[in-house]
Amino acid sequence: GQNIDQPTEMTATEGAIVQINCTYQTSGFNGLFWYQQHAGEAPTFLSYNVLDGLEEKGRFSSFLSRSKGYSYLLLKELQMKDSASYLCAVREEGGSYIPTFGRGTSLIVHP
Amino acid sequence: DTAVSQTPKYLVTQMGNDKSIKCEQNLGHDTMYWYKQDSKKFLKIMFSYNNKELIINETVPNRFSPKSPDKAHLNLHINSLELGDSAVYFCASSQDDSFNYGYTFGSGTRLTVV
Numbered sequence: 001g002q003n004i005d006q007p008t009e010m011t012a013t014e015g016a017i018v019q020i021n022c023t024y025q026t027s028g029f030n031g032l033f034w035y036q037q038h039a040g041e042a043p044t045f046l047s048y049n050v051l052d053g054l055e056e057k058g059r060f061s062s063f064l065s066r067s068k069g070y071s072y073l074l075l076k077e078l079q080m081k082d083s084a085s086y087l088c089a090v091r092e093e094g095g096s097y098i099p100t101f102g103r104g105t106s107l108i109v110h111p
Numbered sequence: 112d113t114a115v116s117q118t119p120k121y122l123v124t125q126m127g128n129d130k131s132i133k134c135e136q137n138l139g140h141d142t143m144y145w146y147k148q149d150s151k152k153f154l155k156i157m158f159s160y161n162n163k164e165l166i167i168n169e170t171v172p173n174r175f176s177p178k179s180p181d182k183a184h185l186n187l188h189i190n191s192l193e194l195g196d197s198a199v200y201f202c203a204s205s206q207d208d209s210f211n212y213g214y215t216f217g218s219g220t221r222l223t224v225v
Contacts, residue, residue: 033213033214035213037152041218041219042201042216042217042218042219043154043201043214043216044216045213045214045215046213048213085152087154098144098156098159098166099214100156101153101154101155103151103152103153104152104153104154
């Protein structure tokens, strides 16, 4: 099984940078996803990391350290529309390969 | 041109009723899923299905059953609805060899059992 931990809530200021952490424990790691979910809407895919290091996509970057069971999502130049929940999900080797989601981090961006 | 569409968007029904939620994807993906998101926003897998295999989360009551008439559809049937079934249900799909694109989710069905 998996144990995924994220902060429940974070606040930040428009234009700033915020880092949302995700730690996990798994018997056989096989990939980590980040999703964004606005209130009342579907989750949308942000990133997928399977190797160590930083993946950059525009204002969003995702980092993975498999040895530490740790990932973070970095959001730069925050905008009001970035206020949403950010979900970390981990795939495990064997079985169904279906990712398990963490409870998500609610990010509130203030003007 | 919605990639993953599910209907209805809202469903209010009484305890004990049987209901269905439909899902269709036009992405040509191999696998479809049903997730349940409870009031605490925890997204939990219920089922995964492709043309080879149905994978059921063992914690899902057998009142819930997925039905797939073809590769593009995965409907969710729920029998004898209970108050605790109230949640948002999301359908999703993925291409098995392209995880760089993640899962594509439908817009969700908010089920309220009264």
